[in-house]
Each structure stands twice: as structure tokens, then as C-alpha cells.
Amino acid sequence: MAIGRIVVVGASLAGLRAVEAARKAGFTGSITLIGAEEHLPYDRPPLSKAFLEPGDDAVEAPYFRTEELLRDELGVTLRLGSPATGLDIESREVIVGDDRVPYDALIIATGSTPRMIPGTEEVAGVHSLRTLDDAIAVREALSGGARTVVIGAGFIGSEVASGAQKRGVEVTVVEALPTPLVRATGEAMGQAIASLHERNGTALRCGTGVAAIEGDGRVERVVLADGTVVEADLVVVGIGVVPAVAWLEGSGVELDNGVVCDETLWTGVPGVYAAGDVANWFNPVLGERQRMENWTAAAEQGAAAARNALDPANAKPYGTVPYFWSDWYDVRIQFVGSPDADEVVVVDGDPTGGNSADRWVALYRRGDRLIGALAVNGQAVIMKYRVMIGKGAGWADALEFAEKKRTKAKAAAL
Known part of the structure; x- marks a missing residue:
């Protein structure tokens, strides 16, 4: 069917990226963005990081886009401050209180709620x-x-x-x-x-x-x-958090630790896709079903879901090597891949003490494959391991790479 109306439920990062990707793909129909909060879409990671640290307590809220840009440049109809309360997949309508919002394509990006x-x-x-x-x-x-x-x-x-x-x-x-x-x-x-x-x-x-x-x-x-x-x-x-799916109960959308999707982020319901924290999808890169609660996945999935919703006949699988980071006490912690491993080996530094506890790298093995990497103050190397995981690098190759990095670092220190 021709798609003239897109509805995005969730004024989140994933929801915003879905809107932007639809316009970038040339979609000229109507887009409605429904959000439970009264706020415009904003960046969540700073809320528990720089937003709380000492400094100017008048720091501005981390909004992604202004209301003028969303309305005038992206042509979005904003419905903020009123959460979606139901979904009618037969009539293709999102229920918001007493109102019904019709859609041809729907992106579910309602994220998660804290326990x-x-x-x-x-x-x-x-x-x-x-x-x-x-x-x-x-x-x-x-x-x-x-x-x-x-x-x-x-x-x-x-x-x-x-x-x-x-x-x-x-x-x-x-x-x-x-x-x-x-x-x-x-x-x-x-x-x-x-x-x-x-x-x-x-x-x-x-x-x-x-x-x-x-x-x-x-x-x-x-x-x-x-x-x-x-x-x-x-x-x-x-x-922890739980996927925000209560509004979908009884709708016909399959729910199991989020909204169940295939590798293209499709829910199995015509025209309905999901993205971000709420999406429980099969990740073809790692060969496992995942629900990722991180910034990178939300941004990438929102865009992928919109593109696939606009052209379902040519929908492309969304696969990735998960990545998240966290900042504690001026230390950057980064993880790529999956922690579901048979073995974990520290390949650089020593997390148990001494000066080396300020910087170390650990690799995760599943079978004979590199499946994950954890770095504390290892910004220069973590993305190299992410690329290796994405290419299906073997465990022996990962250890060899780590040894070369150590040898080079020692030589540079002399």
C-alpha cells in the first residue's frame, strides 16, 4: 500500500532518528510524533553524567532539536505530554486517550521505564x-x-x-x-x-x-x-528498566522482553516496526536475539526502522556490534559486543591494582571467536576490537592483535 502517514510513538532518540531518516529518504507525507513527556526529544546520557557534576547548575537541558526545526523544517506534528494508550492494528490507529491517530506505517520507540x-x-x-x-x-x-x-x-x-x-x-x-x-x-x-x-x-x-x-x-x-x-x-x-509496552497489551503485537522483531525490526504486524530500548530483535552480526539499552543502538535502529517501514519489500537487516560507554570518576568505561562468553582474558593492564588499574583491556571469547571487549581508559583501541567482532575475527587473531599492541606500546615507552 502507498504510505502517506507515518506515526512515531516515543519522542526519544530512536523516535527522532526515525523522523529524520524518513525525511532524508524523501518521504513527503505526514509525520506525527507522540511523546508521553511534555519535553522535546532530548539526549539521555548526559543526565547521569555531566548534568549532575559540579559546575553551573543553570546548565541547559540537552534537547536535540528546537520545536521550530521539528515543525517547520521536518514537518512534524508534535503530540507531546500525552502517552499512547493503545493500538488498533485492524484500523491502523494509535490510541491516545480519547483520540485515534491513523497511520500507514508505525514506528514504536517508547523506550523503557525504570523499576x-x-x-x-x-x-x-x-x-x-x-x-x-x-x-x-x-x-x-x-x-x-x-x-x-x-x-x-x-x-x-x-x-x-x-x-x-x-x-x-x-x-x-x-x-x-x-x-x-x-x-x-x-x-x-x-x-x-x-x-x-x-x-x-x-x-x-x-x-x-x-x-x-x-x-x-x-x-x-x-x-x-x-x-x-x-x-x-x-x-x-x-x-534496571523494563520495556515500555503496557500500552500494546492485547493489540496483537507480540511482546516478550519488549516488542519482538525480526532482523529488519519488523514486528510481524503490517506496517509496524520497533526501535531502541523497546525492540527485542535478532542481531545477525552476533547471531543472537538482543534488546539493547544504549544510545548507539537507539540512534541506528530508529533510522533503520523508518527506512524499512517506507520500503518493506526491500527491507534490509539491521545488524550491529553493540557499543556502550560510561564515565565514572574521570574514567571512561567502554564495552563492545556481547558479555555472553566462555572465557574472559585481560590482555592489557591489571585491574587488580597498581597504576595499571587505571587502564586495562579484557577480551571475551565464545567458542573460537572474539565476541566482546571491555576497556577502561582504552579509547584508542576499543573500536578496533569492535571492527574485529563485526568481521567475525577468530580468538587467536584477537590475542595476536593484543600482543602486537602491547609490544608496540612497550617500544614507544623506551
């Missing part, structure tokens, strides 16, 4: 860190010197802790698992990365959960499962 601790919804001073409004509230509390407890030692929680530490704020990180970051980097490397907290003066308590968050209308203390009490004026909950 919260039950019973804390009405407790002042308890926040997740997912939205711009969350970040503003957390920054204001840190500016006031709030004693801070971060629940969850993942990347978002750890970035918040880093920002608090740089402000001189008392901060404790609580992690229920004995080893943090297992899902993101694997068990072998999780503890090595987590040690950055203690090396920078942040208290880290692993292997104990939270029994209660207490206070008279406002948080005053966090009670841990082992009975420890930590006084707190601010609690930031960073215990």
Missing part, C-alpha cells in the same frame, strides 16, 4: 533517573549537599555516585548482588569495574538488599537487609 521499589512512590526524595525531570530533581538535591544512597551499582547508579562524589557529597552505593554489572560485562569483570568506587572513596555495599526506605513523608534513612541503617536525604534507585 522502582514498591511503596516509595509517594516518598519525597526518592527518585529514579530516567527523565529530564528526574535529573533536575536529583541535581538540585546534590547541589544542596544531600546525603545520598544509590540503590543499584549498575552504570546509571554508578554515574550518579560519581557525580555526587565530585560534589563532595556523602554517598553510599547498595547492590543486592554479590558482584555488580554481571549482565552488562559478565561476572569476571564486574568486580574489577566496581572497585573504582572504593578507589575513589565511595562506600560500596554488595550482597545485601534494601529492607525499607523510611521517613515521615520524606526519606530519612535506608534500612538494609542485614540490619544496617544508612541516613539519607536523597535516594536514587537504579535497579
